[in-house]
Amino acid sequence: MKLLDKVAIITGGTAGLGKATVKRFIQEGAKVVFTYGSNKASADELLGELQGKPVDAIKADVSCSDDVKKVIDFTVGKYGRIDILVNNAGTFDKRKNILELSEEEWDRVMDVNGKGVFLNCKYAIPHMLENGGGTIVNVASVATWSWNSGGTVYCCSKHVCEALTRRIARDFGPQGIKCNCINPGTIESNLTQACISNPDDLIHQVVKKVAAGRWAQPEEVANLIVFLSNSESDFMQGSPVLIDGGWSLL
Ligand SMILES: NC(=O)c1ccc[n+]([C@@H]2O[C@H](COP(=O)([O-])OP(=O)(O)OC[C@H]3O[C@@H](n4cnc5c(N)ncnc54)[C@H](OP(=O)(O)O)[C@@H]3O)[C@@H](O)[C@H]2O)c1
Secondary structure, three states: OOOOOEEEOOOOOHHHHHHHHHHHHHHHEEEEEEEEOOOHHHHHHHHHHHHOOOOEEOOOOOOOOOHHHHHHHHHHHHHHHEEEEEEEOOOOOOOOOOOOOHHHHHHHHHHHHHHHHHHHHHHHHHHHOOOEEEEEEEOOOOOOOOHHHHHHHHHHHHHHHHHHHHHHHHHHHHOOOOEEEEOOOOOOOOHHHHHOOOOEEEEHHHHHOOOOOEEOOOOHHHHHHHHOHHHHHHOOOEEEEEEEOOOOOO
């Protein structure tokens, strides 16, 4: 088992990539606390599926510092430490250019995809340092490589995620924090459901052209998170890792 007895917080564990990551971490022997935004029914369903395993779910908005602290306090209270933080929770935008984009939409997406990563790292890192180190995997996007995946604010928010990854690796790598991010292409999930169900959607057209010629399943991207979370990847620091089926080559 690659994550035996490791204590992990996974944000946004009720759907898509987060849910697949929760399941893979449990399979690899980790103790998991996952968060969700609003979908309690999905959280309960996943807890039911993993009954008997070391897993907890907490409703917590990643962009609210009190909620983030609540999750961290719960985890440290229960297990005494945090070994791994996966900043997965995210939201998509309405693919607007800057003139079409409203201030409210900018704030909504930046709060979740940017500030959410900032807050979770800010409050988890001190506990990791107390225990000699820890591992952070941030979920960015191919949107930092290809300008036609999301709209203005989604692309900007994922650049924030990637920049935080590098800065944290630079600042805290020497003290034992390993921090990398992944940059997925098209994953079948709730987030992309509208694109999947509309054959005229731009992303649907892109999927036909990429080398892989298909959408990724959440599980195959979760495997990369497992790799970046265990000691096999210990020489990696501040790396953005593409897993995009070849989108960035178009
Ligand atoms: N799908 C893709 O093609 C793709 C491509 C590149 C990158 N990504 C990134 O991969 C990550 C996961 O995406 P996904 O496709 O798996 O999305 P998803 O199916 O929509 O799931 C998103 C998860 O994030 C949670 N969440 C959303 N807003 C939250 C908030 N404010 N606080 C706490 N949790 C929140 C949701 O919880 P509730 O449902 O309970 O609110 C859900 O568990 C995101 O960061 C996304 O940007 C996805």
